[in-house]
Amino acid sequence: MIEQRMLAHDRPFETLRPVRDASPQSIAKYWSRLMLPGLATEADRDVLADTATVATASGYSRNIENFIGTVKVPVGIVGPLRINGLNAVGDFHVPLATTEAALVASYARGAFVASKAGGIGTAVLYEGVMRTPAFRFDGLMKAGLFVEWVVANVDSLRIAAEATTRHGKLISVEPIIDNNVVFLICRFTTGDASGQNMVTIAANAICLAIEAACPVPIKRWYIEGNFSGDKKASFLGMVTGRGRKVSASVVLPAAMVQKYLGTTVADMLDYGQIANLGALLSGQMGAQAHYANGLAAFYIATGQDAACVAESAVGYTRMEAQGDGLFCSVTMPNILVGSVGGGTGLPSQSAGLNILGLRGEGHGAALAEVVAALCLCGEISIVAAMAAGHFTRAHQNLARSR
Missing domain, CATH: 3.90.770.10 (3-hydroxy-3-methylglutaryl-coenzyme A Reductase; Chain A, domain 2)
Known part of the structure; x- marks a missing residue:
């Protein structure tokens, strides 16, 4: 097995580029690369890329890149x-x-x-689903002036955010200052969707609106400051909820x-x-x-x-x-x-x-x-x-x- 893998390294290196549009042709192309000696077999391909999966490949394009098949997990009731x-x-x-x-x-x-x-x-x-953009400033004074401006302009920021979605609503913007860094806790309702992507796009619109109109110089901003608890346990989520x-x-x-x-x-x-x-x-x-x-x-x-x-x-x-x-x-x-x-x-x-x-x-x-x-x-x-x-x-x- 080790010798076979070493032989594979002798082949020209070709990176797998992310491909969104799944099709029977793209699936076959990927499997032609995977079935090297000692690696995946035709039986593996037939299990993951079964006939029904290949026939409906395009339906998976919105959910995954480099699509090669589906995993069958047992389902109980x-x-x-x-x-x-x-x-x-x-x-x-x-x-x-x-x-x-x-x-x-x-x-x-x-x-x-x-x-x-x-x-x-x-x-x-x-x-309320949270996204928490982070902004960096030259000092505490400018961070404070930034928060003052945000609080005074929440209505215009809400318009910018809600223009990106039919279902999401901005319910609050809560600033948190740590010296020269400001986190904005942006809370949204998301209708019947879980809403992770929805709130990301809406929060990005808030940040762009701030960047365009705020008179306080911003050194750098990030769409998520790792404050929201997205996909991790946090005390903020425990106390205020997320989702x-x-x-x-x-x-x-x-x-x-x-x-x-x-x-x-x-x-x-x-x-x-x-x-x-x-x-x-x-x-x-x-x-x-x-x-x-x-x-x-x-x-x-x-x-x-x-x-x-x-x-x-x-x-x-x-x-x-x-x-x-x-x-x-x-x-x-x-x-x-x-x-x-x-x-x-x-x-x-x-x-x-x-x-x-x-x-x-x-x-x-x-x-x-x-x-x-x-x-x-x-x-x-x-x-x-x-x-x-x-x-x-x-x-x-x-x-x-x-």
Whole structure:
């Protein structure tokens, strides 16, 4: 293998240039380069560039460059999950794309007991996607004058931003000064889209308008100053939210906890205390068991930006005794999902949204509530498994022994 790779280095070096327009011809061209001795085989090509994928290649052009095929991730179904939300109302079958055995079974168990208990209540508490341009000045005084000018001209900046989008609205511009550097926290609503590209383009229009009209000399500006928390966990996102902030809750009767989860309310609360202590001592942002599992599987199945799991997977899980039952809730401040845009129009992902009944315009908020409800199901199931001592056995039965 090493000798074959060394022989490949003897060939003329030709860089792969980014190509947007996918076609059967471009796919064949790329595969002709990949099938070198000891590397990819015809079988690999036929799996990734199968007949259906090649026939619909042009449909992927908006979502990827240098297209060579599609990866088939197993998709499982959870449900029906009953949700009594402000935006999501009804019984939902939730598709999850994952290669981790036991994951779908765990979320399905949580969904079953939560639905049996009457369903999960959900609400979108806040909406706002941030982009944070950064500006550098000669000194603190000019930075202060710049902020004064921005605050006085927010209305004109809003016009510039909203001229770039039919759906996005600028809801606030919040300056943060660090001596000679100013960050502008630009918050937008994004309709039914996740809105990452939307807010980038709108924020760029704000920066160009500032550059053209602001009398304070700007040494340099950047479209993102790494302040917004884009695709990373941040305290700003935890406190103010980025995307949609959603809360979900359910009360599980003690009899159901014992019958369907194989444990008791007292044991779940006892484990919850230990888990919260672990979160506190290790410096976690928030306190929760495993939001990322459900988020990643859901995001992949429905065409969301999977990298946003990095910021979406923070929040707080609460479990408290309520009467003879168990109150369970999650509050997730950074859910970034859309029922339109991004990868939602791709064939498999469109199918996933159709299964939910939440494809297309008018469903963005409902989709975010489904995500929070799903994550609550995962929290209920894993805490019960830990409390009962079933966690390892479940993974042995559903994963290792297959």
